[in-house]
Amino acid sequence: MVVDFGEEGMKDAARTGSDYAPISANKNPKGRSPFLDIPHPCHYPLLSAIMDPPIYYSRSEYIETDTGNKVSRRATIAGPQNIVLGGKTIISSGAIIRGDLRRTGPGHTVVIQLGRYCLLGEGCIMRPPYKTFRGAFNYYPMKIGDHVHIGAGSVIEAATIGNHVEIGKNCIIGKFTIIKDCVKIADNTVIPPNTVIPTLAYFGGSPGHFIEDLPESTQEMVEAQSKQYYTRFQALDRQ
């Protein structure tokens, strides 16, 4: 299910040259702008888009991979060969992913693994956690599940983030934090290192603490929202 982002895609992401050939639209027809067909600006082809306005990006800014990942050219992707994106994941501009902070030792390692339908907001920083264990300093891999939305300006150093997790804006998720499935973290929360956040919990504050239980249907809601966000996230071409 998890599809490797592939070296080509990531190399593209790192490339900033203007001679970049745009990825053809027929690879992912959903990325096509509705404006090509419809002159009127208030008409969107999807009802979901009618209820929630589309989010437009300029096509030249984003790279779209075969599996539907959309990666901003203005994001800093370090060590792309160590990063795996699941597909239909959006990496916004200004985000920094430190795939280069890998475990010492030979061989190929996956440093950061993201699932499907994830969103990394603008200016997010993802950095694998590190510690000195038995006198040896090392980085440890970070694994993030499906349908994980991370708000703008957050810093993530978690060890594991489950599926269907929403993290607000300007949060700090400390080193080796374990976030289970269906968790919501309020804006501006600071989660100290080594925290464990159980399922269906709503966390907030500094230091982050349990606020309340989330409803039983959180999983379905978050899934619908993250899929809808991907649909709303559309390219806008110059005419």
Place this chain on the structure above:
Amino acid sequence: MGPSVQYHCPCLSTSPVPPPPHLPSSSHHFHPLHNLFFCEECDAVRCNRCVAVEVSTYYCPNCLFEVPSASVRAEKNRCARNCFSCPICRNTLSVVSSDPPETPDGRSSTTVNASGEPPFFLYCNHCRWDSAEIGITFEKPTGLAAQLQKYEDSAPDALEFDRLKDHFEPFLRASSLSSSIAVHAAHPGSAAHSHHLHSASITAAASAALARDIPGVGKYTPISRTASGRAHRDRTANKDEMPEYKSRVDIASVGIGAGGGESEVDYMRKLRDVQTVGSLEQRWGNSWAGSLQVKDLRPLRIPLHSKRSKRCPACTHILIKPEQKAQSVRYKIKLVAANYLPAINVVLPHLQKPIVTSDAARRTLMKISPQSIDDGTTPPGLVAGKTYPFHLALTNPLYDPIQVRLSVQRVHVTTSGPSEKARRPPFAISLPTSPFPIAAFAEAWEYEDDEDMLVDDDDYEAGMKGRDKDGRGKAKTVGVLERRANVTLVGGEVIIGKEARGNVKFNMLVTYTYRSDDPTPSEVDGDVPKSSKPPEVKTFAFYTVVDLGPILPREEPRIEGDV
């Protein structure tokens, strides 16, 4: 916050009509759709306030250990392993070892054992508090709670509580045996509290105390009690046979700061640094009015969390039954209202602007459609004295098509006082009055192909007219605007009075008819469908409250906007 729709739960009330939205009690009656449950037996909406709750699993939110319910009580509802919360900031504490001894060559030795060097202590990663400050250290890094057990058990509050428990135990056991059955038979609703034996016996004791004979007052005899001989035993158990309890700890003698007194006042008088006084939040979790000082705060074991199953309060059928495993998010039974009632989303089209992620995208959009850019001139809300269209998107979760009818609940002038009559609802709502269909829900893969197809021409035209405000002639705003898959978009209109204030908020009755899959079970249950309809068609009605947002005064339209 944008405009919202919330759903009404009658909570076993006899009147299915919610209070008018301008009353404060209105907010208590309405919930987001995703927080509601649906009982198939009763054919009714249930909410978290009215369901009966039972604990199915206890677990520690930090170490995720599933605590057997037998040991929960003995461990006082807190984690009995290694989980402690910081007395200063409530963060989870971690166990750290002391620094390894320095080797002669000046480097710390790398041949330490895996767990580190004793003594171990608790350390807060957030505020840097450590337990060595208050003299708590450990010989080994595991079983910390057990190592602290002796301190905890010898604390005056724990001793006192145990003595109180011993004192009341025989009495509670007697009364709970005799009356809990009767109480629960009389009030099935109180089953919500019975998951906890402790509280159950307290309720039993309280009700037994209320039911005892008082000289000169007429005897209260509920039928369930007189029917058996229990009432008699109840009374004998209650007749002040309990010896008087005397505390063995005198609060004033415990020492400085143990729950008020002169010494506390004295301490506060000489106070130099307010930081040395613990905040209410820091002291709140203690079971005993302890010292005011921060230095006397102790780390507390982390309280357990629970997974709960939920039952319908009327028929006690299970609505929510989680899987046994604590960290699973799956449910064996999950009857949520979102699977039965159409979901309604409301938007104000004049506030709907596409979001642009970059300046380049904004410039491009400006070229294509300048009017769709949010240039900051649109007031962020509804301005008094104007008329606005609004859209309701109804999504059908059922596998059968439904017919929906919307109607705005009239605010009953009779219910409000004469002074209220003066300020009538300052706005008028128009909605399509005739029923309209919503197509059946199909699985996602059935939509996959036509997902980015264009709307067919009829719908497209209707949609164009509906949303095209500055377009050709008189636009159609009220009525069905568009239908696509299992979603129907309906337009409405709100006319706001010139002197209007507050929120545009109204109750809306949603009635829908659907074809019942299996009419047989409902007949068996005596759940008769509306007699006027053919037997295979059923009708369900529910109330919602639609909040379109605040009305801005006309003079300064941009001041209080926070949308």
